[in-house]
Amino acid sequence: MKVLVPVKRVVDYTVRVRPRSDGSDVDIANLKMSMNPFDEIAMEEAVRLREAGVATEVVAVSIGPAASQDTLRTALAFGADRALLLETEESLAPVVISRALAAVVGEESPDLVLMGKQAIDDDCNQTAQMLAARLGWGQGTFACRLEMGDGEVIVTREVDGGTRIVALKLPAVVSTDLRLNEPRYIKLPNIMKAKKKPLDRRPLDSLGVDTRSGIRMVSVAEPPARKPGVRVADVGELLDKLKNEAQVI
Amino acid sequence: MEFDVVIVGAGPAGLAAAIRLRQQAEQAGQDLSVCVLEKGSEVGAHILSGAVFAPRALDELLPDWRERGAPLNTAVSEDQFLLLTQGRALRLPTPPQMHNQGNYIISLGNLCRWLAEQAEALGVEVLPGFPAAEVLHDEQGAVKGVATADMGRNPDGSEGPRFEPGVELHARQTLFCEGCHGSLTKTLIDRFRLREGVGPQTYGLGIKEVWEVDPTRHRPGQVIHSVGWPLDTHTYGGGFLYHLEDNRVAVGFIVGLDYENPYLSPFEEMQRFKTHPAIRPVFEGGKRIAYGARALVEGGLQGLPKLSFPGGLLVGDTAGFLDVPRIKGSDNAMKSGITAAESVFNLLTSSAAEGIEASDFRRRLDNTWVIQELHRARNIRPGFRWGFWAGLAHAAVDTYVFRGRAPWTLRHQADHERLRPARDCQPIDYPRPDGNITFDRLSSVFLSNTHHEEGQPVHLKLRDLQRPALLNLPVYEGPEARYCPAGVYEYVETGDANALRLQINAQNCVHCKTCDIKDPGQNIDWVVPQGGDGPNYPGM
Ligand SMILES: Cc1cc2nc3c(=O)[nH]c(=O)nc-3n(C[C@H](O)[C@H](O)[C@H](O)COP(=O)(O)OP(=O)(O)OC[C@H]3O[C@@H](n4cnc5c(N)ncnc54)[C@H](O)[C@@H]3O)c2cc1C
Ligand SMILES: Cc1cc2nc3c(=O)[nH]c(=O)nc-3n(C[C@H](O)[C@H](O)[C@H](O)COP(=O)(O)OP(=O)(O)OC[C@H]3O[C@@H](n4cnc5c(N)ncnc54)[C@H](O)[C@@H]3O)c2cc1C
Ligand code: SF4
Numbered sequence: 001m002k003v004l005v006p007v008k009r010v011v012d013y014t015v016r017v018r019p020r021s022d023g024s025d026v027d028i029a030n031l032k033m034s035m036n037p038f039d040e041i042a043m044e045e046a047v048r049l050r051e052a053g054v055a056t057e058v059v060a061v062s063i064g065p066a067a068s069q070d071t072l073r074t075a076l077a078f079g080a081d082r083a084l085l086l087e088t089e090e091s092l093a094p095v096v097i098s099r100a101l102a103a104v105v106g107e108e109s110p111d112l113v114l115m116g117k118q119a120i121d122d123d124c125n126q127t128a129q130m131l132a133a134r135l136g137w138g139q140g141t142f143a144c145r146l147e148m149g150d151g152e153v154i155v156t157r158e159v160d161g162g163t164r165i166v167a168l169k170l171p172a173v174v175s176t177d178l179r180l181n182e183p184r185y186i187k188l189p190n191i192m193k194a195k196k197k198p199l200d201r202r203p204l205d206s207l208g209v210d211t212r213s214g215i216r217m218v219s220v221a222e223p224p225a226r227k228p229g230v231r232v233a234d235v236g237e238l239l240d241k242l243k244n245e246a247q248v249i
Numbered sequence: 250m251e252f253d254v255v256i257v258g259a260g261p262a263g264l265a266a267a268i269r270l271r272q273q274a275e276q277a278g279q280d281l282s283v284c285v286l287e288k289g290s291e292v293g294a295h296i297l298s299g300a301v302f303a304p305r306a307l308d309e310l311l312p313d314w315r316e317r318g319a320p321l322n323t324a325v326s327e328d329q330f331l332l333l334t335q336g337r338a339l340r341l342p343t344p345p346q347m348h349n350q351g352n353y354i355i356s357l358g359n360l361c362r363w364l365a366e367q368a369e370a371l372g373v374e375v376l377p378g379f380p381a382a383e384v385l386h387d388e389q390g391a392v393k394g395v396a397t398a399d400m401g402r403n404p405d406g407s408e409g410p411r412f413e414p415g416v417e418l419h420a421r422q423t424l425f426c427e428g429c430h431g432s433l434t435k436t437l438i439d440r441f442r443l444r445e446g447v448g449p450q451t452y453g454l455g456i457k458e459v460w461e462v463d464p465t466r467h468r469p470g471q472v473i474h475s476v477g478w479p480l481d482t483h484t485y486g487g488g489f490l491y492h493l494e495d496n497r498v499a500v501g502f503i504v505g506l507d508y509e510n511p512y513l514s515p516f517e518e519m520q521r522f523k524t525h526p527a528i529r530p531v532f533e534g535g536k537r538i539a540y541g542a543r544a545l546v547e548g549g550l551q552g553l554p555k556l557s558f559p560g561g562l563l564v565g566d567t568a569g570f571l572d573v574p575r576i577k578g579s580d581n582a583m584k585s586g587i588t589a590a591e592s593v594f595n596l597l598t599s600s601a602a603e604g605i606e607a608s609d610f611r612r613r614l615d616n617t618w619v620i621q622e623l624h625r626a627r628n629i630r631p632g633f634r635w636g637f638w639a640g641l642a643h644a645a646v647d648t649y650v651f652r653g654r655a656p657w658t659l660r661h662q663a664d665h666e667r668l669r670p671a672r673d674c675q676p677i678d679y680p681r682p683d684g685n686i687t688f689d690r691l692s693s694v695f696l697s698n699t700h701h702e703e704g705q706p707v708h709l710k711l712r713d714l715q716r717p718a719l720l721n722l723p724v725y726e727g728p729e730a731r732y733c734p735a736g737v738y739e740y741v742e743t744g745d746a747n748a749l750r751l752q753i754n755a756q757n758c759v760h761c762k763t764c765d766i767k768d769p770g771q772n773i774d775w776v777v778p779q780g781g782d783g784p785n786y787p788g789m
Contacts, residue, residue, distance in 0.1 A: 012290070014698050014785055016698060018536075018538065029788075030356070030358075030359060030788035032290055032698070184413070185411060188250075188379055188416045
C-alpha cells in the first residue's frame, strides 16, 4: 500500500505573527517556519503504518517556495521514503492546492492520502474535503483513530459531542485531528540520513493545473487591542466604576 | 556518531570555526568531518546582539560576502554618545573606540542564519534543535565529544512514552562555542581548573527590543549610545539605539551584573530608559515587535580562562573576548573561531593521536588584534567599580593619556559577591508600564516567542531547595524575581500566612543565563532543556 502525505510549511505555532505595516498580508520575514502540526500527525501515522508493514511506501509532497525543502527533509527524517516539491512563490488557496494534489494523485496512484485537517496559518479546513470530492474518493475527516481493514480503512472521527466511526473503501482521503497520535521526536541520525533520501523538485506549472482561485485578499489587520487594566483602591470604587463608568451593573 | 570536529553552538564563533575548518580541508584536498550542534529550534533562534558589526573578521573569512548576499544592509552613518540626566541629554565627544565608520547595523541572528548556509554549502553538518547536554571524557579524562539532550522525560526525570535518549557524538576535537556563560563550559572550567590563577569572569545583562517606528522618526544608520540616567552612579551600564532598515529600530539597555542593590531591576531600568525625553520621541506612534535578553561578558583580558584542554577548546564569548569599551564581541568571536580552526586543523593533520591539546591556540590569538585590543582596554571596565564619575574620568585618562598602556592592571570581583543585603539598600520605586512605550514583563516575554514543551524536568536546577527561603528571600528580598528578564522566578504565597515559596516558571526562560551568574548563593545551575526549546527570536 502506498501512502501520500501532503505537508505544508507554516509559521511555527510558538511564534506570534503580525500584519505588515501596509496591511497587505501577514509579515513572515525571518520568522521560524515548521511543518504544520496536523501534518506531523499525518506523517507519524503514515510512518507507523510503514513500520507495521501495512504501508510499503510513504511519499511526502509539498506545494510552496524553495524553502519548503526543509519541511520535506523533516518529513524524510520522520521516515518518508521520498519527497516531491512542487515549487511556486504564490500563496495558494485550498481550492488550488486540492487541484494540484489531485494531479499528483493521478501521477502517484496512492491507496491512501493522509493529511492534516487544517493548516494553522489560514485554518481553512478545506483541502482534504475538496481533494476527496475531486477524486470521487471516500473521506474520513478529523480522524482520532485509524485501522486498516481488508481493502478499507476504518476511521474514528471527532464530531460534536463524541466520535463517529466510518469505513471507507480504498483509495481514500483521511484528515488527522490532534488526538490521533503524538508525533515522535526525530532522531539525530535520521536527520542526517534524510539528507541522502530522494527529493524531487519541479515547478508547479509542470502539473498544468489552473492556479486561479477566484479569491482576493483585501487586507490583513490586527484585532482591536485590549485596554490596559486600572487598579482600584477598594470594593466601593470598583462598584462605582462598574456602575457608572462601565455601566454593566 | 564519529566526527573529526564537533562544534557546540551555532553563533558567530562556532560558525566561523566550522567554515574555516572546511575551507582548510578543501584547500589541502583532505576530508574533515565537521558538525555544529545548536540548542535553538533553528540557527539564529537564540542569538541576541545589538548589533553594530565590524566586518573585519568576515572580510578575512569570506572576502566575497557582498557578492554572496550577506545580510549587512545598513552602514553606520552617524555616531552619538549621550550623557543622560533626569530630563536632559548632554552630547559627549564619542570616544575613539566607539567610532563606527565602516561598520554595519545588523541582526546578528540573520547573519548567523546566512553563515550557516555558507557552512552547509561547504559540507558542514549544521544540526539545530540538538543541545549538547553532557561532555564525554575518555579514560584519561580528555574530552572525546558530547552527548545531546534526552527528549521526552517526565518532570521527575523518568522516561515518558515518547522518550528518545540523547546521542553521543565523538570527535577528535570538540570546540565549545556556547556564547556568554556556557553551561558545558561551566563544567569544563571546574574539571580542568581553567580559572586557576585567573580572576573571575564578570558580566552584564542586555535587554533588547525591536520596534517598527513611524517613518518620519527613522534615521537609517544612526547609532546612539548613552550613559547615566536611569542608573544610579554606583551601577555600570547604558543604553543603545540603532536604526536598521525598514523603519526598524533596535533599542537596548545593558546593566553591569556587579550591581549592588538587590532591589534593582534591569528590566524596569530598560523600560525607564525609553521614557527619557531624548529617547522617547523615537517610539511615539511606533510598535514594539520583538523582545529578548542575553548576558554578555565584561571581564575582558583579566576574565579570560585557560582556553585549551585535552580534546577541546573554549572559543568565542564562552571564553569571553567581548571588548567592553567598543561594545563589540561578534567580530572577536569570529576571529577566535577562525584562529581555533587553524590551530585545530594543524593539530589534526600533524598527529593521529586522540585526546591531544591544541595548546598553541592562545599563542596564536595573542598575535591577533583580539588579544592586543583587549590588553589595551583592560583597565576601563574595572575602573567603574569606583562609581560612574570616577570610572568615566579614569576611562578618559586611560584612553587619551596612557592609550591603554598604563603600567598596572585592575582586578575584578565576582558579580554574585557584589550584591548587598537588602536592609543596607534603598528600595527602588519603578513607574508602572503605560502599555505604549513601556510594558510589563509577561507581555514582553510573549514577544520572545519562547516555548518549552510542558511536562519535562525543570532546566533551572537548585542545588539546595531550601536556600531561596533561607538566604535569597530574608537577606536579599528575592533578587531573582527582579533580575530575571522573563519573570521565571516568582515568590508566591504558601498556605502558611507569612511564608513565601519560590516558584520557577521555567517555560518563560529566554536562556539569558543571568540567574546562573548572579544568584548570591550560587545555587542555580542553568542546564539545557529539550531540543529546540527556548526563544524563537525573529532576527535579534
Ligand atoms: C497547533 C495546535 C492546534 C490546536 N488546535 C485545536 C483545535 O482545533 N481545537 C481544540 O480544541 N484545541 C486545539 N488545540 C489545543 C488548545 O489550543 C489547547 O489545548 C488549549 O489552548 C489549552 O488551553 P489552556 O487554558 O490549558 O492553556 P493556554 O492556552 O496556555 O492558556 C490559555 C489562556 O490562559 C492564560 N494564562 C496562562 N497562564 C496564566 C497565568 N498564570 N495567569 C493568568 N493567565 C494565564 C493565557 O494567557 C491564555 O490566554 C491546538 C493546539 C495546537 C498546538
Ligand atoms: C545586548 C547585547 C548587545 C551586543 N551588542 C553588540 C554589538 O553591537 N556589536 C558586537 O560586535 N557585539 C555585540 N554584542 C556581543 C555579541 O553578541 C557576542 O560577542 C557574540 O554573540 C558572541 O558570539 P558567540 O558565537 O561566542 O556566542 P553566541 O552568539 O551567544 O552564540 C552561541 C550559540 O550557541 C548556542 N548554544 C549555547 N550552549 C549550547 C549547548 N550546550 N548546546 C547547543 N548549543 C548551544 C546558543 O544557542 C547560541 O546560538 C552584544 C551582546 C549583547 C547581549
Ligand atoms: S531563568 Fe535565568 S536564564 Fe532564564 S531568563 Fe530568567 S535569568 Fe535568564
